[in-house]
Each structure stands twice: as C-alpha cells, then as structure tokens.
Amino acid sequence: MQITIIASGSGGNATLFASRGTRVLVDAGVGPRVLAQCLAAAATASALGSTSDCTSDCTSDCTSGSTSAWTPDAIVITHAHADHVGVAARYNKKHKIPIYASEATARAAHLGDPERVRLFSPREPFAIGALTFSPRPLPHDAAQVALVVDDGARRAALVTDLGEVPPGLLEHVAGCDVLMLESNYDEDMLDAGPYPQHLKRRILSARGHLSNAQACALLAALPGGTHTVALMHLSENNNRPDLALAAARDALLGKRARLLAAPPRGPLVLDTAPPPGAARAPLPARQLGLFPGM
Ligand SMILES: [Zn+2]
Ligand SMILES: [Zn+2]
Structure with missing residues (x-):
C-alpha cells in the first residue's frame, strides 16, 4: 500500500491510499489540480531516486499536466468540515466518482x-x-471518524480532528504499520496566540482538536508494530513542527518508529513497508461489511 499525504491542516486535507490498482482519496480539501500537481511531484521525486513514490499505474502521465490521469477511483470523507469536504462535490460532478460518507x-x-x-x-x-x-467515531464538533485502511498486507490509521482520545481508539489503531495522528496545537502557543477566546475554547474542548501533549499520551501508550508515525493537521498559528516533533520523539522513546510531520501541502509519501528487522504485529481478523468491491 502506498500513502501520499497531499495536504494536512486547516487549509485543506487529502490523503491518497493506493494498492493493487485501487486508488482512494480520503478527504477532498484540495481540488483535482492540486492533487495532480502533488502526485506528479511525488512521481518525479521517485524517478529521481528520493524517498517519494507514486501510484504504480500513473507514472506514464507524470508530466502531462492532465488532472484526469490522477483521478482517484473513489473519495472517502471523514466529516463535514470544509477543510475535509470542500471540493468533494466538484470531484463528484467533474470526474463522476463515488463519494463515501457517513x-x-x-x-x-x-x-x-x-x-x-x-x-x-x-x-x-x-x-x-x-x-x-x-x-x-471520534469526538469532534462534527460527526467524525478515524479510519484504519487495510490492503491485506499493510495497515495504516488516519486519526485527525478529535478533541480527546476516546476509549477504544488505542486498540483500534494498535499494530498498524503507519499511524497518521493529529498533533494540532501547543497549549502555550494557543493560550498566547491571536485567536479569540471562543475559538480557543472550541479548540481546547473535548470536541475540538488534539494537542501535542494529548497526541503524545497516545503515542506513549502505543504497543509495538507501528514503524512510522506522521503528525497531522498541525496548526500554522498555534504550533510549530519542531515543537510537535520534539514532544512526539520523547513519547516514542524506545519504540524505534520513524517520525515525520505532515506539511500543510505535500506530497509527503509514507513507506508502509517496515524497515528491515522490525517486528510485525499480527493482523486481527476483521469482518467486512458494506460494499464488497467497487
Ligand atoms: Zn480539519
Ligand atoms: Zn474538523
């Protein structure tokens, strides 16, 4: 499974999951043109030998500038906030692809x-x-979900837009190869920052966003098996990547996980394959529900 973070934060969110010919975009906070540009950049970086990579079936069109070559098969929307759903209707209308939502x-x-x-x-x-x-389900001021994405070989969890870590979330994401976890704000920066009080209260509330400290508490409790952690949805006003990364590095001490911070605009390509010698947690049995196939 290949994961490309296209965008992360209040300016827009979109992450592409690709495996064996299936490409699904989770959240549509950026339009088809930005998606195409990011995927082309990831493919070019891959061709130049960097750590970036591209979906396997689209490299022939990397430099064409065509957006249709990069169109996903479907979009899954996590919740109804504009930074996640803002462009979904445009994909629906222009590319006629299914949009999955609660x-x-x-x-x-x-x-x-x-x-x-x-x-x-x-x-x-x-x-x-x-x-x-x-x-x-996650606690947020819109009906929100965490997603574990599984292609039978690798599992990845995407957990953003939550005011607190609910019971059972740790068990839900345990053993995932890759964990993409919100680390939205530094409490001191939010407190001293320019936001009006009502907005600060909203962010701090149990239905707001996850702080660096709250993210760290989950990371510290994470069992083995996760080899890559990406910090997501960092606030550009109330956080800094170096602060979030330093806190998470302490929380992950002894766990030997790769740690990255997702930029507001990607691409950031995550390697779902464990590094050589990494222990692999067994996959739990999961029961399939709706939509067996496309
Ligand atoms: Zn958001
Ligand atoms: Zn939200």
Missing part, C-alpha cells in the same frame, strides 16, 4: 449528485476495491 456527514455537507454518494456506517468496515476501511 449518513451524518452526507446530511451536513454538499457532496454533489446523490446517485454517486455511498453511505457507510461509522462502526462497520467497508471495502473499496483492494482496500478495506474500518471507521470508528
């Missing part, structure tokens, strides 16, 4: 032609082609 998200957001909207239950796994998505 019923609450579909009610709260404009997803485009309802004929192409597929509803998923926030607690039931569902499959799109080669990928299985296991959602779990």
